[in-house]
Amino acid sequence: MSDIDPSTGMSIRGSSPRFLHWAAFLIFAAITLGASVEQKNAFETSGDVLQNQKWAIACSAITFTITLVVVGLHLHPIGQAIIVGNKIEGILILILAAFWTATVSIVSDASHGLAVNEDGVVSNGNLYYFSWAGFVTSIMLFVSYLRAVFGVDVAGELSSRSARLSSWAALLACQLIVLGSSANLFDQKCGSRAVETEEYCRRTKFAISVGAIGTAFALAIVGMKIATSNAPFLFEAAFAIIMTVLNAFGVAYTTSPDAPGAGLGNLYYFSWLSLIASLMLLMSCFEEYRSPPAVQDASQAPKTDDIQVEPLEEGTMTM
Numbered sequence: 001m002s003d004i005d006p007s008t009g010m011s012i013r014g015s016s017p018r019f020l021h022w023a024a025f026l027i028f029a030a031i032t033l034g035a036s037v038e039q040k041n042a043f044e045t046s047g048d049v050l051q052n053q054k055w056a057i058a059c060s061a062i063t064f065t066i067t068l069v070v071v072g073l074h075l076h077p078i079g080q081a082i083i084v085g086n087k088i089e090g091i092l093i094l095i096l097a098a099f100w101t102a103t104v105s106i107v108s109d110a111s112h113g114l115a116v117n118e119d120g121v122v123s124n125g126n127l128y129y130f131s132w133a134g135f136v137t138s139i140m141l142f143v144s145y146l147r148a149v150f151g152v153d154v155a156g157e158l159s160s161r162s163a164r165l166s167s168w169a170a171l172l173a174c175q176l177i178v179l180g181s182s183a184n185l186f187d188q189k190c191g192s193r194a195v196e197t198e199e200y201c202r203r204t205k206f207a208i209s210v211g212a213i214g215t216a217f218a219l220a221i222v223g224m225k226i227a228t229s230n231a232p233f234l235f236e237a238a239f240a241i242i243m244t245v246l247n248a249f250g251v252a253y254t255t256s257p258d259a260p261g262a263g264l265g266n267l268y269y270f271s272w273l274s275l276i277a278s279l280m281l282l283m284s285c286f287e288e289y290r291s292p293p294a295v296q297d298a299s300q301a302p303k304t305d306d307i308q309v310e311p312l313e314e315g316t317m318t319m
Contacts, residue, residue, distance in 0.1 A: 016084040017148055019074045021141045025096070026067040028134040032103075033060035035127035039114060052112040056127075059103045063096055063134070085149055093145055097138040104135045108266050110184055120185050121263030164236065164284050165225045171243065171277040172218035174270045179211025181266040182254070189260075203253055204260045207267065210250040214243055214274060237289065240281040247275040 016022075036056040070092065073079030083089050107115045107127055115128035122128045182204055190201035217239045224231040251271050254261040261267035 016074055016080060018084075018089075018141055018144050019071075021137055021144060022067055022070050022074065025134060025137045025141065026064065026071050028130045028137060029060050029064040029067055031126055031130040032134060033057065033064050035124055035130065036060055036114075039124055039127060049113050052106050052109075052114060056103055056107055056114060056131075059099045060134075063099060066092060066096065090145055090149065093138070093141045097142055100131075100135045100138045104131050107131045110181075110188055110265075116265050118188055119263055120181060120260065120265040120267055122265055164281060165222065167277060167281050167284065168218050168221045168225065171274060171281065172215060172222055174274040174277055175211050175214030175218055177211075177266055177270040178250075178274055179208060179215055181270065182207035182211055182260060185260045185267065197258075200258065200260060207250060207254040207260060207271070210246050210254075210274075213246060217243060233285070233288070236281075237285040240278060240285050244275070244278040244282045247271070247278045251275050 036053065040050075040053045040057065070083055070089075073083045106112055108131070110116050110118055110120045115122060115124045115131065117123040186201065186204045186208060189196040190204060196204075221231050221236060221239060224235075253259065255268055255271055256262060261271050
């Protein structure tokens with residue numbers, strides 16, 4: 001039995017189901033704020049870099065202030081009645097999620113000189129890792145709010161909509177980041193003022209190609225699954241095989257020494273995550289291929305909670 005009252009979004013036990021998320025968000029925002037201030041004070045910058053540093057500080061400061069107030073309200077029953085499970089909490093979560101999405105994209109961009117350097121390597125671990133942690137926490141807050149207040153189970157909806165939809169969506173997100181990170185490095189290192197070797201630029205182009213192909217394939221499958229609740233199994237299996245091979249070569253080719261993804265950064269992490277997601281998809285397709293046809297049909301069909309009842313024929317109910 002659930003501990004959450006669906007009419008209020010409150011835990012029956014008397015505390016918000018999102019209190020720990022808000023508390024974690026407060027800690028991540030505080031660390032990101034401190035790291036952003038230190039980064040700004042450590043280097044003399046100007047122009048766009050200075051503006052990006054100011055944005056990171058402003059966003060983390062606003063987030064820290066809001067989460068501090070929300071956590072304080074959670075500690076008193078009257079405060080819980082003001083904030084928990086109503087439209088105010090939902091609006092705050094949406095605003096913070098938007099802020100943190102922009103913050104992560106700016107902080108982890110090699111051209112901005114914040115959490116990663118011009119080589120795409122993490123140069124400020126606190127700023128990089130805790131900005132990503134704050135982003136993930138904002139998404140978890142949003143998902144928890146939807147489930148508690150509106151009864152929308154995002155994870156359940158994805159799994160019931162079609163088999164492997166969540167895995168394809170995860171691969172899509174990873175390949176988008178690989179594409180963006182490698183394209184950014186190419187602009188920085190191999191553009192009009194090339195500062196890297198031909199080999200480096202070839203590997204960067206290969207990473208861009210892998211990210212673009214993976215994004216196109218994953219987007220096609222996700223689109224079919226959302227539109228029709230299904231996708232041809234042969235397409236899925238073929239795309240999973242292609243993406244596993246491409247990402248395996250991508251990891252080997254772009255994360256080796258003197259390659260664009262050699263250092264710890266977005267390209268390194270999400271190249272590996274793309275390979276892991278591709279392998280999971282391939283194994284899932286293989287298991288479905290080995291299963292009996294009846295099981296395959298059941299796994300492809302969308303899941304529902306409806307109970308099929310056959311109508312009674314006339315004359316069957318007799319006294």
